[in-house]
Amino acid sequence: MTSSLRVLGIDPGLTRCGVGVVDVDRSRRGTLVHVGVIRSSPDAEIGDRLAIVAAGIREVIAEYRPDAVAVERVFAQQNTHTVMGTAQASGVALLIAAESGLPAATHTPSEVKAAVTGYGSADKRQVQAMIARILRLDAPPQPADAADALAIALCHAWRRGGAVATQGALTPAQRAWAAAERVART
Amino acid sequence: MTSSLRVLGIDPGLTRCGVGVVDVDRSRRGTLVHVGVIRSSPDAEIGDRLAIVAAGIREVIAEYRPDAVAVERVFAQQNTHTVMGTAQASGVALLIAAESGLPAATHTPSEVKAAVTGYGSADKRQVQAMIARILRLDAPPQPADAADALAIALCHAWRRGGAVATQGALTPAQRAWAAAERVART
Numbered sequence: 116m117t118s119s120l121r122v123l124g125i126d127p128g129l130t131r132c133g134v135g136v137v138d139v140d141r142s143r144r145g146t147l148v149h150v151g152v153i154r155s156s157p158d159a160e161i162g163d164r165l166a167i168v169a170a171g172i173r174e175v176i177a178e179y180r181p182d183a184v185a186v187e188r189v190f191a192q193q194n195t196h197t198v199m200g201t202a203q204a205s206g207v208a209l210l211i212a213a214e215s216g217l218p219a220a221t222h223t224p225s226e227v228k229a230a231v232t233g234y235g236s237a238d239k240r241q242v243q244a245m246i247a248r249i250l251r252l253d254a255p256p257q258p259a260d261a262a263d264a265l266a267i268a269l270c271h272a273w274r275r276g277g278a279v280a281t282q283g284a285l286t287p288a289q290r291a292w293a294a295a296e297r298v299a300r301t
Numbered sequence: 302m303t304s305s306l307r308v309l310g311i312d313p314g315l316t317r318c319g320v321g322v323v324d325v326d327r328s329r330r331g332t333l334v335h336v337g338v339i340r341s342s343p344d345a346e347i348g349d350r351l352a353i354v355a356a357g358i359r360e361v362i363a364e365y366r367p368d369a370v371a372v373e374r375v376f377a378q379q380n381t382h383t384v385m386g387t388a389q390a391s392g393v394a395l396l397i398a399a400e401s402g403l404p405a406a407t408h409t410p411s412e413v414k415a416a417v418t419g420y421g422s423a424d425k426r427q428v429q430a431m432i433a434r435i436l437r438l439d440a441p442p443q444p445a446d447a448a449d450a451l452a453i454a455l456c457h458a459w460r461r462g463g464a465v466a467t468q469g470a471l472t473p474a475q476r477a478w479a480a481a482e483r484v485a486r487t
Binding site for chain 1: 351396
């Protein structure tokens with residue numbers, strides 16, 4: 116039995132809010148605990164949609180009792196049509212983490228992509244594929260928001276653990292990617 | 302005794318979140334019930350700041366029991382340095398309204414300014430001056446965020462009451478402004 120860190124990753128959103136829980140052990144090995152998507156209808160009132168997101172996150176925290184929460188950071192530069200709703204959902208996620216007494220952090224999309232694929236501009240399909248490999252899943256998590264939530268959780272656990280990429284050293288993701296490529300070639 | 306509508310107006314923000322409660326009677330006359338500013342330190346964690354905003358809003362709702370909540374709408378086009386925090390605070394405000402079972406609405410800054418000054422591009426000083434006149438206060442509410450919160454509440458009460466400006470008709474704000482100008486001239 117090694118002590119592990121349990122992280123809840125949240126990909127904030129109103130229509131789809133990804134939630135993923137992973138355990139990461141001291142050797143940086145990640146294991147899937149839970150993954151899901153909280154959905155709310157675009158026809159509902161904004162307050163009711165945020166309440167659905169809040170209830171869903173509280174439920175995951177109550178059931179899986181993470182040690183920390185990581186939320187993807189939202190930028191104003193992104194798609195302005197949905198960015199305000201995404202920012203509001205991220206605020207709700209950070210509020211619930213704080214009210215649950217859990218440490219919370221935000222990570223940028225490029226930090227998350229770099230952590231799991233070794234490449235800050237990776238596309239959604241690459242992230243999904245790497246998440247499946249890192250967590251030893253039979254298939255990539257669906258939809259992309261679910262994979263993103265797991266990627267955010269892994270990014271947080273690895274960064275928190277001091278797994279900062281240095282020249283000449285591989286990040287855990289780069290090692291996993293290299294291993295996966297070796298497997299794919301055999 | 303006429304039945305009146307009690308509205309909580311919220312000017313969302315992290316460093317300063319304005320909260321104002323007004324009663325508006327059937328003749329559209331507004332009366333100040335409460336005004337304040339919830340403050341959180343820029344040095345605090347974002348989740349803790351949002352929790353302070355949430356606690357402050359819950360306290361106002363518990364103490365003054367408004368019938369409705371109105372929140373100023375945040376746009377991505379605004380100052381990008383603070384817009385995400387403002388959007389997150391607005392999400393928290395809308396969440397708490399929904400979880401308190403209160404109807405909530407958002408109004409744009411220009412709707413709010415037009416409602417209280419008759420002019421959608423009014424500056425902060427004009428809004429503060431008009432709020433003092435409309436609510437019969439001895440001095441303009443300070444800081445501007447407090448006056449804005451009251452303006453949002455009045456905007457909501459008047460719009461909800463069907464006080465839509467039509468050509469040839471004055472809004473309640475325009476009538477109040479005209480009356481205030483008559484008083485100032487005497």
